[in-house]
Amino acid sequence: MTKEPLEKNERLKRRYLEYRKYARQLSDKSLDKELAALERFDVWNGRKDFAKFHIEWAMGFRDHLERAKTTVGQPLSKSTARAIMTTLREFTLWLSQQDGFRSRVRASDAEYFNLSRRDEAEARAAPARPAPSIKQAKRALGMMPETTPREMRDKALFGLLCLTGIRISALISLRVKHIDLEDKSVAQNSREVATKFGKSMHTFFSKSFPEAEAALGAWLAHLEDEALYGPDDPLFPATAIAPQANMGFRTEGFSRRPWKCTEPARKIVNGAFIAVNLPTFGPHAFRHMLARHAAKNCTSVAEMVATSQNLGHTDVLTTLRSYGQIDRERMRKLITGESGDDVLEG
Known part of the structure; x- marks a missing residue:
């Protein structure tokens, strides 16, 4: 005892x-x-x-x-x-x-x-961290429906993860004003966004996902023109739950407030991959995806440093050590010099 x-x-x-x-x-x-x-x-x-x-x-x-x-x-x-x-x-x-x-x-x-x-x-030792490939993320995003406002929200959320790899706590606390489509950026103001260690930063859109930008733009247009959301309203409002007589509850529009926890966003991400018969990945996996893509395709040190800063890392070694693992086959090609052209391709 x-x-x-x-x-x-x-x-x-x-x-x-x-x-x-x-x-x-x-x-x-x-x-x-x-x-x-x-x-x-x-x-x-x-x-x-x-x-x-x-x-x-x-x-x-x-x-x-x-x-x-x-x-x-x-x-x-x-x-x-x-x-x-x-x-x-x-x-x-x-x-x-x-x-x-x-x-x-x-x-x-x-x-x-x-x-x-x-x-x-x-x-x-950095553990092996599963992450989707760019093609897998594009496939899941492309198959997500967008006929209803709720579907548009979910696709925009998935798209923003593809574009930025933003941390899930920051993602669900974003407001409409934090997205600048023209500048292709997200303003993560720590006074309003739940950033790690309370650090403010600007995150820019990856050039690999024009379809994600389109989904995000369509969602913002809906919020501003149809739902009449203002700059301080949540970018991803929670689904409203309405009671029904003798039938429990049903979803009905949005509640004009952010989610209280990250679980709904995680379900959206998992569901998108499941829908196209791919392994399930969590929201954090997008950070690994973007970092690995950069490590494989960057043509200069400056580009790698920019990717690291875009992920919110103060040290580029954090990006390389935690997210930039090289699989056995690519390591073999880099060291032996075989199929050198394949190594440089995305």
């Missing part, structure tokens, strides 16, 4: 999370993950007083994570284990600097919260 939380430990956790939030500027989502890691360690350790810390705790916890299973019985991924150990390392380092703990916990003790070199390398 799990022991009851120790009040002293809970106060320390709370103080640590306050430090991480206000001094280290972590988001609530990141804080939730760190709290879960601290709680996991605390439960495994039998709720022992943190003031009695010993390096054997760290060594034992590492062994525990190596044997740990997920809720579906799979071994815990190395990247997850690394994130947990990183939290415990940071917590121990912070603890060593607190009054009443300096003589009990040393800063060097934090180093025991590390994976083996082999596991660390595996955790850092």
